[in-house]
Amino acid sequence: MYYSSLxxxxxxxxxxxxxxxxxxxDNDWWYASSLGLCKRKHYLRRANMAFKDAKDxxxxxxxxxxxxxxxxFGNMLSSMGSVLETxxxxxxxxxxxxxxxxxxxxxxTGKEVIDVxxxxxxxxxKRAKSSDNKxxxxxxxxxxxxxxxxxxxxxxxxxxxxxxxIDRGGGCLDEFKIDFDDEFKKKIFDxxxxxxxxxxxxxxxxxLTLKEDKWQCRYCEYSKYCKKVESNNNxxxxxxx
Ligand code: SF4
Numbered sequence: 001m002y003y004s005s006l007x008x009x010x011x012x013x014x015x016x017x018x019x020x021x022x023x024x025x026d027n028d029w030w031y032a033s034s035l036g037l038c039k040r041k042h043y044l045r046r047a048n049m050a051f052k053d054a055k056d057x058x059x060x061x062x063x064x065x066x067x068x069x070x071x072x073f074g075n076m077l078s079s080m081g082s083v084l085e086t087x088x089x090x091x092x093x094x095x096x097x098x099x100x101x102x103x104x105x106x107x108x109t110g111k112e113v114i115d116v117x118x119x120x121x122x123x124x125x126k127r128a129k130s131s132d133n134k135x136x137x138x139x140x141x142x143x144x145x146x147x148x149x150x151x152x153x154x155x156x157x158x159x160x161x162x163x164x165x166i167d168r169g170g171g172c173l174d175e176f177k178i179d180f181d182d183e184f185k186k187k188i189f190d191x192x193x194x195x196x197x198x199x200x201x202x203x204x205x206x207x208l209t210l211k212e213d214k215w216q217c218r219y220c221e222y223s224k225y226c227k228k229v230e231s232n233n234n235x236x237x238x239x240x241x
Pocket of ligand 1: 220
């Protein structure tokens with residue numbers, strides 16, 4: 001098959017990949033990667049609401065490039081002999097939550113679960129320079145869930161977690177070791193309980209209201225439906241469909 005440009009090949013590849021993913025996906029789960037983010041969006045995705053707008057192609061391409069960096073990172077660490085796990089799926093059937101962790105690595109100080117995040121240079125430096133938000137809360141929640149799941153299961157001797165931010169543009173690195181405590185564990189599992197409570201009662205979680213959270217709405221494929229719901233407070237999810 002011939003194409004008229006590289007852009008066309010990339011575009012067709014991305015839409016095929018998106019379609020394949022949608023055909024194979026089992027959406028009836030909460031995802032660890034959405035913990036700490038908008039609960040309403042998390043709910044609508046699990047409800048498999050079929051009214052999403054086409055995702056911006058650039059977002060899909062950025063995702064693919066991020067995956068390529070993850071693959072490189074896993075291969076690089078494996079070649080150095082430090083890796084115990086790469087791309088490992090964790091599942092909690094009871095609470096209907098799953099997630100795919102990046103790595104478990106053995107350091108001189110013990111085993112740690114690792115999450116690798118790639119960022120645009122602007123985001124990387126904005127985050128790195130901020131005084132109180134160097135690790136984003138939702139990313140800490142995601143990593144914390146991996147940590148406590150592994151600790152309760154396959155790796156009871158896990159000692160900590162670690163997050164590595166990579167600046168996609170300039171190759172800068174920002175690395176943090178995290179020691180999770182019981183208070184943070186409660187925060188994670190309380191949120192999962194809350195999501196399940198909404199699910200069982202078929203009630204949509206509230207929309208985001210805090211200014212610092214509203215950035216999520218800019219990237220939300222459910223925004224127009226969300227507004228519709230706001231005009232009818234008691235609208236149940238089946239009625240939205
Ligand atoms: S538009 Fe905003 S509040 Fe509504 S579901 Fe999306 S992220 Fe949540």
